[in-house]
Amino acid sequence: MRVRLVVAVVAMAALVVWSVLAAPAATPDPRAQALAAFKPLPAVAASPANPITPEKVALGRLLYFEPRVSADGTVSCARCHQPTLYGTDGLAKPIGVHGRENPRNAPTVLNAALQFVEHWRGDRTSVEDQATQALVGPPSFGNANDREAMTRLAAIPEYTRWFARAFPGEADPVTARNWGRAIGAYERTLLTPSPFDAYLGGDEAALSSEAKAGLAAFMQVGCADCHDGVGVGGREFEKFGVAEEYWKATKSAAIDKGRFDVTNRSADLYVFKVPSLRNVAMTPPYFHDGSVATLPEAVRVMARVQLGKALTEAQVTQIVAFLDSLTGTLPADFVTLPVLPAGAFQPAAAP
Ligand code: HEC
Ligand code: HEC
Structure with missing residues (x-):
């Protein structure tokens, strides 16, 4: 009897020690990490300046x-x-x-x-x-x-x-x-909830393991330093060409000086808005001049030009799988065309 009790106590103590050692402190919850960088979509993009009616x-x-x-x-x-x-x-x-x-x-x-x-x-x-x-x-x-x-x-x-x-x-x-x-x-009503939003909301199965690996890579290599928040971008301006001139990687036919042409400030040379990456898999071609045709190539260009890094092909595939999870559901009153009021077009008066 007493022997059995001792064995049970020792076993329980071992279990406690093991569970403390194996505690998840070393591996933070990926979803909690993602929630620190991104936000799920709201129902509408409300604006005090223009209330939605x-x-x-x-x-x-x-x-x-x-x-x-x-x-x-x-x-x-x-x-x-x-x-x-x-x-x-x-x-x-x-x-x-x-x-x-x-x-x-x-x-x-x-x-x-x-x-x-x-x-x-x-x-x-x-x-x-x-x-x-x-x-x-x-x-x-x-x-x-x-x-x-x-x-x-x-x-x-x-x-x-x-x-x-x-x-x-x-x-x-x-x-x-x-x-x-x-x-x-x-x-302001044209928002597209995606599998990524479902994942942020707690649905573990909403992302494939490849997309989850891509999310981790996206954060780890530094993409989320610029592409973050509710839009996965759309929150700041950044220079396109941090590590090298962008047109060498994009093979752009002409060089656009970006925000410089708007402000005339030298600090704005080649500066562009960091675009939102929601639905990016569905919106080729890429960049401000449409110079890059495919998403994997756009991802490679970004790593090279913005971070000075060469991604492995596995990383590119994973990041693209993550970006695929940002493809959302099209709003019903967007895909269905409205019936426009009757009336003739009024051509401009002759110049
Ligand atoms: C002839 C093509 C064309 C038409 C018509 C047009 N757009 Fe655009 N739209 C563009 C281009 C090109 C840009 C990017 C301009 C730039 O950044 O210099 C743009 C940018 C935008 C943006 C900014 C998106 C972002 O991420 O910065 C919004 C929003 C937009 N258009 C909405 C509209 C709406 C609403 C209309 C109708 C009132 C409209 N557009 C008509 C071509 C068009
Ligand atoms: C230093 C800030 C910064 C970092 C880091 C960054 N980006 Fe970007 N990203 C931008 C800017 C700015 C643009 C717009 C460039 C342009 O076309 O003028 C952009 C554009 C893009 C586009 C094209 C979007 C479109 O609609 O054409 C993709 C895709 C993209 N980034 C993905 C990534 C990925 C993946 C990473 C990580 C490997 C990354 N970005 C890292 C700032 C950044």
Whole structure:
């Protein structure tokens, strides 16, 4: 009896010692580590400056798909930010009004509202500002001024009613500012929850073991130093070319000076917004000039140019598997095209 008791006590003591030695202190929980660097998506990208209302979102959705506001009647937001291409157009550089080429690649509109500024060079403060300025962008909608654009819209009677509903109490609601607010409110709903969000929320099975290894590599080699937060990017500006000149790795045809051309400060030479990597697997080609065709190559370029590192092929495959887990579900009211109000396009007065 006593012998058995001694054996049991010794065994229990051994178990305690073993469990203390094998305690997980040396291997921190990968999900807790990921939660320190990233955040799951919210339901909407709320903004105190532009509260989301169902009326604004419904109008914004119509306007997003509306080509009759452009100078040649063919350009809507959806031309360059197509639903089936995850809010991009698949081109290195989009073609806008009158066949004009844009100077840079079109990033996705999905989750774009979560970023701290918009455009590669951060020269738009918000999605509302971006949409408003697009009206007069020479290679986008090509209107001479806001009034020309709004005259075209107001010629479609149903829009006057839509704007009045979305902006109640305003004497003349069909304005470029309200166009930006309505489209901005719609964009603030265009978020795409992904397997990575499910993983951050506690679903261990949401990521494959390859994607988990890729997440660990992404954090360990230093990608998450720049690509972090809720967008896995979209929070800061950084120089493209920390370790070497970017165009040597991307083989860019022309050299874009980035934010320097916006601020004229030498510290901004070759500086770009760190892009959000959500849905990045679905939005080739890559970089501000669309110079790199595939995601594995974009990952290699990043490691080389930003971190001065050569990744192993296994690391590239794992990181790409992690980036695949950032591909989310497309919003239903994005993939289904709306029925636009009836009315003819008003061509510009002869110049
Ligand atoms: C002719 C093509 C074209 C049209 C039309 C167009 N865009 Fe874009 N969009 C672009 C390009 C190119 C950029 C990148 C510009 C830059 O960074 O210099 C861009 C950038 C953006 C961004 C910033 C994304 C980011 O990650 O920085 C948003 C948001 C956006 N567009 C929304 C819209 C909306 C909304 C409309 C309609 C009002 C619109 N776009 C119309 C081509 C287009
Ligand atoms: C020092 C900051 C920094 C680090 C570190 C960094 N990036 Fe980037 N990343 C950027 C910037 C800035 C851009 C935009 C470059 C451009 O096109 O002008 C970018 C662009 C990208 C793109 C292209 C996105 C698109 O839509 O075209 C991918 C993919 C990417 N990074 C992945 C990674 C990976 C993977 C790592 C780690 C190996 C990494 N990045 C490390 C700053 C960084």
